[in-house]
Amino acid sequence: MADPLNIALAGLGTVGAGVVRLLADNGDLIARRAGRAIRVVAVSARDRTRDRGIDLSGIDWVDDTAALAEHSGVDAVVEVVGGSDGPALALARRTIAAGRSLVTANKAMIAHHGMDLAAAAEAGGVALKYEAAVAGGIPVIKGLREGAAANRFAHVYGILNGTCNHILSVMEKEGRSFADVLAEAQALGYAEADPAFDIDGVDAAHKLAILASLAFGTAIDFDAIETVGVRHVVEADIAEAAALGFRIRLVGVAGMDAGGLFQRVHPHLVPHDHPLAHVSGSLNAVVAQGDAVGRLFFEGRGAGAGPTASAVVADLIDLARGASGPVLSMPAETLERAAVADAGAREGRAYLRFAVADRPGVLAEIAAAMRDAGVSIESLIQRGTMPDGSVVVAMVTHRGREACVTDALGRLRGSASLTGQPMWMPILED
Known part of the structure; x- marks a missing residue:
């Protein structure tokens, strides 16, 4: 069997401890599937004294989280600190710059800085993996990509x-x-x-x-x-x-x-x-x-120690196997920002809820606003009350443009008949 994949782990909270535990409990199985053992050789976290219920003997403790990127003998770094910026981003950038692969569970960092990190990883010939960043243990990233x-x-x-x-x-x-x-x-x-x-x-x-x-x-x-x-x-x-x-x-x-x-x-x-x-x-x-x-x-x-650790270790198994490819669906340099679609042009049905004063003419006022905005009402229910005693009016519209619903709500804005902000929700269609 090939030499172990040595990893440094930043963060020993719920997910980080889960990764250590999973690698210990299923180590033999993971090694057989990966073709080599996966071994934690260094960790960093805020509190050395906290009992996390895991065995950290024989593992180096590093106080400076970002220093894990250059720790001796490390092949890859796992980041489960969290946060779009700060220590997590500093570690990610330093790891890639050091020519080492990065595995992260950090959806905020990928959402805000994923393009820059992907470009840097691809230019440096290292992997950036983030299966755990979306939907925990569900393999949706691998499924789509x-x-x-x-x-x-x-x-x-x-x-x-x-x-x-x-x-x-x-x-x-x-x-x-x-x-x-x-x-x-x-x-x-x-x-x-x-x-x-x-x-x-x-x-x-x-x-x-x-x-x-x-x-x-x-x-x-x-x-x-x-x-x-x-x-x-x-x-x-x-x-x-x-x-x-x-x-x-x-x-x-x-x-x-x-x-x-x-x-x-x-x-x-x-x-x-x-x-x-x-x-x-x-x-x-x-x-x-x-x-x-x-x-x-x-x-x-979609969360928790077991599911998220499972996704992190799945990415580590890919690294151990030598799996590679673009960080996102295609090389980062080929990905362009798409035009933003006009939400108002979308068509569909909608749910609208109004809290209204209990007096004559209110329904007629709402219906008139819908008519004038070109919104067709499929069904309407007036029953129940809000905590302040106002009456609940709920309706479902026929299929139409969202811009029409927005127009109707605008026509009702400031109406003395409404006692609170209307609630609008699209109806899922597929």
Whole structure:
């Protein structure tokens, strides 16, 4: 058997400790599959004294994280520190500059700096791998970049954040408020103390930017993603969606057409007969539509020690085998930033929810705004109340241009009949 692949590991939190544990527990199996052993020879983390439940004997401890890049005898560096900039980015750049391959689970860093890092890695003849950056243990990066590489993709979309999916699933099952379920998730450790990156859709947008680049052969363009999270979804939305035959999921959607690249993260109404409607709890799922292979559906655990460590080690096995190729779907120098598609030109059905004063004429005012904007109403329900006592009016539109819905909401802006901000959600169609 060939000499071991020696790695340095930055970060010994949940994922980093999971990598060490997985390499120890399945070391013989991994070595047989990789054709050589994979061995951790150096680590770096904030606290030397913390008991992580793993054996670090015989492994060098390096206080300066970035110094792992030049540590003696290291073939590759694994970065699971996190963060788009700071120590993670410094380590990534230094590792590539030192002529060593990098494996990362850092979706924020790839979404913001992936193009520069990919170009540097390809110029330096080293690998940059990031399977764990999107959807945890689900092999969606390999699926798009390798298994379905012969396909043109019409679209790629999915449930990309387990925290949001957990919250929506509990609201759906138990009829509880968003704030109540979020507080419980934080107490149980399912959500961060500051949950903004998750509940405002930023985490999902990082992942979508990477998936869109892989699917459509374009430069990563995180800044072009329209991002709306789930913090304004209320119990009435969950109930009305169910009554109409839908479930609410935070979905990231990307598609390419003659108008350019469309990227959006937004709560959607998902029909009960769609596979994503049945992705519950903290699971993630990705759907890709290829011209030759048809619909691909990937589902699994999108976070946690085991799934994420599994993806990291899968990338290390690729390195041990000598697997190479462009970092993204094509060489970085060939990837161009796509034109940004006009969201208003998209056609589809929509869900609209209004909190309104309980008085005559309100429905007529809403209907008139829809009529004047060219929005056709398929169904309308007026029932239930918001916490402030206002009445809930929910509707589903017929298929039409999003610009018309935007126009209708603009016509109602500032109306004394509305007691709160309307909620708009597209209905997922595929």
